[in-house]
Amino acid sequence: MVVLVVNSGSSSIKYQLLDMDDENVLCKGIAERIGIPGSRIVHKKNGEKFIVEKPMVNHDEALKAVLEILKDEKIGAIKDFNEIDAVGHRVVHGGEKFSGSVLITDEVINAIEEFSYLAPLHNPPNLMGIKAIMKLLPGVPNVGVFDTAFHAKMPKKAYLYAIPYEYYEKYKVRRYGFHGTSHRYVSKRTAELLGLDYNNSKIITVHLGNGASIAAVKNGKSIDTSMGFTPLEGLVMGTRSGDLDPSIVTFLMEKEGLSAEEVYTILNKKSGVLGLSKNFSSDMRDIEDKALENDPLCRLVLDIYEYRIAKYIGAYAAAMNGVDAISFTAGVGENSPITREEICENYLSFLGIKIDKEKNNVKGKEMIISTPDSKTKVLVVPTNEELMIARDTKEIIEKGLKQLDY
Ligand SMILES: Nc1ncnc2c1ncn2[C@@H]1O[C@H](COP(=O)(O)OP(=O)(O)O)[C@@H](O)[C@H]1O
Ligand SMILES: CC(=O)OP(=O)(O)O
Numbered sequence: 001m002v003v004l005v006v007n008s009g010s011s012s013i014k015y016q017l018l019d020m021d022d023e024n025v026l027c028k029g030i031a032e033r034i035g036i037p038g039s040r041i042v043h044k045k046n047g048e049k050f051i052v053e054k055p056m057v058n059h060d061e062a063l064k065a066v067l068e069i070l071k072d073e074k075i076g077a078i079k080d081f082n083e084i085d086a087v088g089h090r091v092v093h094g095g096e097k098f099s100g101s102v103l104i105t106d107e108v109i110n111a112i113e114e115f116s117y118l119a120p121l122h123n124p125p126n127l128m129g130i131k132a133i134m135k136l137l138p139g140v141p142n143v144g145v146f147d148t149a150f151h152a153k154m155p156k157k158a159y160l161y162a163i164p165y166e167y168y169e170k171y172k173v174r175r176y177g178f179h180g181t182s183h184r185y186v187s188k189r190t191a192e193l194l195g196l197d198y199n200n201s202k203i204i205t206v207h208l209g210n211g212a213s214i215a216a217v218k219n220g221k222s223i224d225t226s227m228g229f230t231p232l233e234g235l236v237m238g239t240r241s242g243d244l245d246p247s248i249v250t251f252l253m254e255k256e257g258l259s260a261e262e263v264y265t266i267l268n269k270k271s272g273v274l275g276l277s278k279n280f281s282s283d284m285r286d287i288e289d290k291a292l293e294n295d296p297l298c299r300l301v302l303d304i305y306e307y308r309i310a311k312y313i314g315a316y317a318a319a320m321n322g323v324d325a326i327s328f329t330a331g332v333g334e335n336s337p338i339t340r341e342e343i344c345e346n347y348l349s350f351l352g353i354k355i356d357k358e359k360n361n362v363k364g365k366e367m368i369i370s371t372p373d374s375k376t377k378v379l380v381v382p383t384n385e386e387l388m389i390a391r392d393t394k395e396i397i398e399k400g401l402k403q404l405d406y
């Protein structure tokens with residue numbers, strides 16, 4: 001079965017074409033700068049990279065261009081669109097409705113539309129991708145895989161905020177959690193690599209990309225996670241603040257004469273590592289390089305970044321009353337030995353953690369980086385959200401399911 005995976009963002013579409021008989025990636029890529037000058041597709045096949053400059057004013061045009069590339073004689077992987085058996089889509093917000101992946105129907109589309117007010121930056125582009133594929137590949141089934149689904153069964157004590165209950169009842173203001181597909185993949189893979197029974201294990205997954213979140217996965221279920229009502233809560237991220245005292249919002253509105261929306265933009269796009277470094281960079285590679293040259297501000301930014309992660313790990317060890325393993329994943333988690341080492345060495349020896357420095361000197365590869373006598377194991381597990389989406393898509397289509405529960 002050939003499955004196309006589509007991850008539509010506001011100005012980019014990531015895609016992957018997989019042969020699910022052997023889980024082989026046939027080709028993949030990203031359409032970037034959709035709707036802005038300089039739009040292009042960066043396409044990869046058999047490790048080779050191809051750049052296709054192409055004006056793409058909206059998601060319809062971008063997906064059309066992507067589909068043409070999939071069929072291209074030289075750089076494509078199929079001869080005809082009828083070789084695509086199903087399409088799996090990343091959808092960021094599934095509200096309280098979806099606790100698993102689903103076959104996309106009109107009813108599901110309406111629900112995703114309804115939840116757009118909870119994720120205004122994410123759900124509208126996700127929907128555009130779904131609608132464009134439905135138009136371009138009529139008759140091909142579509143599956144939705146939600147970032148929120150893996151966290152949907154968190155206990156109420158973990159997801160309710162201590163504000164008047166009526167706001168939960170009226171507007172569903174609660175913690176949802178995101179990056180669930182990544183936390184699900186990485187926690188399961190961690191259990192496999194350590195030979196643990198997934199259904200009887202305590203794993204903390206640390207997803208450090210541009211957006212970053214941590215999850216406490218107990219017995220194969222997410223019982224808590226650091227992102228909340230929106231992907232703004234929790235860790236310090238590239239441009240997002242993570243946790244703060246909400247009174248800062250009203251304080252800044254008054255002092256700087258800002259609107260609610262302006263403060264929201266500052267917290268989402270101008271804060272985090274970028275804001276702390278006085279706009280030097282949102283990319284942890286830049287911060288790390290400078291910190292290693294003893295730049296005091298960048299050293300401080302790295303300290304704050306690591307400290308917040310360590311505090312959450314401590315909290316989640318308490319939430320699960322123990323922890324068997326901690327796994328680092330995504331851009332920073334997979335590629336930054338120094339961040340992993342400093343978090344573990346400076347804060348986590350109380351968990352009996354010992355890091356093997358040589359093993360930790362790894363980038364983008366599965367590795368147990370703790371020593372054999374480390375009480376809690378520490379791992380690097382590269383995430384693979386696309387493979388999870390393709391697997392769910394295959395299972396739903398092959399078994400004729402409407403919803404796949406985790
Ligand atoms: N070698 C590295 N060292 C430190 N950070 C890195 C390295 N490589 C990538 N990163 C970080 O990973 C981030 C991107 O992570 P990624 O998981 O691709 O994010 P997203 O999916 O949210 O776009 C970059 O912003 C960068 O800070
Ligand atoms: C939900 C979220 O934060 O996603 P990303 O990391 O892709 O921005």
Ligand SMILES: [Mg+2]
Binds near residue numbers: 209210330
């Ligand atoms: Mg990501």
